[in-house]
Amino acid sequence: MSPAALLREMFAQAVATALPARSLPDFLPAPPQGRTVVIGAGKAAASMAQVVEAHWPGPLTGLVVTRTGHGAACSRIRVVEAGHPLPDADGLAAAAAIFDMVGGLTADDLVLFLASGGGSALLALPAPGISLADKRAVGAALLGSGAAIADINCVRKHLSSIKGGRLAAAAFPARFVTLAISDVPGDDPSTIASGPGIADPTSFADARAVLDRRAIKAPDAVRRHLADAHDETPKPGDPRLARAETFIVATPLASLLAAARWAEGQGLRTLVLGDSIEGEAREVAKVMAGIALSARRHGQPLAPPLAILSGGETTVTVRGSGRGGRNAEFLLALALALDGAPDIHAIACDTDGIDGSEDNAGAILTPDSLTRARALGLDPAARLDDNDAYGFFAALNDLVVTGPTRTNVNDFRAILIR
Incomplete structure (x- = not known):
């Protein structure tokens, strides 16, 4: 299975676990x-x-x-x-x-x-x-x-x-x-x-x-x-x-754990960093990039093949005029922090199917995202400064569009190191 397919299926597993048809009936009172x-x-x-x-x-x-x-x-x-x-x-x-x-x-x-x-x-x-x-x-x-x-x-x-x-x-x-x-x-x-x-x-x-x-x-x-x-x-x-x-x-944690179990069934190690991660999306991305690079270079905290999962709700302080969404902004900042490191892919999506006010759930990041963007004449750092992560990933055809999922356990992020 391709890295993108693995990441999309992890997200699908997280969403499915939170669907009301699965989670609600046992809690109905008399x-x-x-x-x-x-x-x-x-x-x-x-x-x-x-x-x-x-x-x-x-x-x-x-x-x-x-x-x-x-x-x-x-x-x-x-x-x-x-x-x-x-x-x-x-x-x-x-x-x-x-x-x-x-x-x-x-x-x-x-x-x-x-x-x-x-x-x-x-x-x-x-x-x-x-x-x-x-x-x-x-x-x-x-x-x-x-x-x-x-x-x-x-x-x-x-x-x-x-x-x-x-x-x-x-x-x-x-x-x-x-x-x-x-x-x-x-x-x-x-x-x-x-x-x-x-x-x-x-x-x-x-x-x-x-x-x-x-x-x-x-x-x-x-x-x-x-x-x-x-x-x-x-x-x-x-x-x-x-x-x-x-x-x-x-809960967000139940969805993260469901995605982790599925990933382990595909032969991946998993590291769940938590379901309550907050902070500016671009700052959280820098931390996540550091963990992913350490895993790839040193096998710490775990060696590849590895999926690093996290949830929570990052924020974006809007200073530009572009189209964004906190998950797309996270991924664009992650791309810049990884700087084309090989064998690292990622997904970040909102489990409700809507990243902020846009029509996408989030996006997919690949090791060559920056290279492909620059070949199209895009300046990734300038796009981040303008809060235009949506436009960046749309140009690469790497948006994740699911439509409304009719559930919501917040953001889902997965970084795959092969």
Whole structure:
């Protein structure tokens, strides 16, 4: 099997392990005496809803919101497609409808909340006095600032009427069960989709600190709201969350380990560096290049044939005007750091099938990527400076395009040393 085929199949194994059809059914609770209301938000929301419908033994109603193009046919649960990574009017309407659906429930009722990556942007119900335009402005600034997802979602929670435990509080006294596919480093359930059903350990002061640290010039309404801080998110021990439970049904680590097992079956040694790697994509690439070169030259930490696997969520501080995506940027920086070293190939893809806001999941790197690019008149370093990794790999015909996978356990990276 060619190096590219090996890498693509490792990625496929990682995605397959996280698909709701495989991961979700065992976590479904018993039906309640009363009503079952299924709600959800995220890139996997529609496929998760399909699985619930297929396995649920009794009546149910519901609504889930997913990214445009990530929908799936459901017969009893309404599926709404909305904007991501920035919220739009469709997401706003869906969030308002979901909030209304959980009102007036009783202790005999059950709310199933299907959470997955992307839910923060898709479930947009701004706090009083804040407009959708305000939230979009802050979100765009944060996404381009290089902020970690936990910091971005801290701010989102404190500009919301629905996130950070507020949805479960509104559903009380009904039982509120969150079934989550994790896309965040460390699998912190309060960060996945900004935790609408989970107590929030962060504060208004934390949100203000994130904006200050990243020098975000937020709209006046946002600054006033965060400074007022009179309506804090529900905290651990809040009685309104006494009947809220959370189960993580799929994780980045499980997908990495599945890919590793498959690779070992192909005769490769494997080294899983972790599922929670964060930092600037180009800086992470330099570290990964050093490990790969050490393995090739010295057989340390392991000798080839070797697959080095990692997950997490890198960030990109946008300074250029090109088309990017954090996985493509990682690979372009990796190419420069490896400088054409032979026998080293790599893949980096987002398991949701979308690298940032582009139409690719990621890309493939080969030992001759820089040589082929320069033959086409491309300057790899200049492309990286312009955050144009998408354009770089598109010119080489090395983009990985899968379309929406309808799951999301964050980034998957594999470096193959033969």
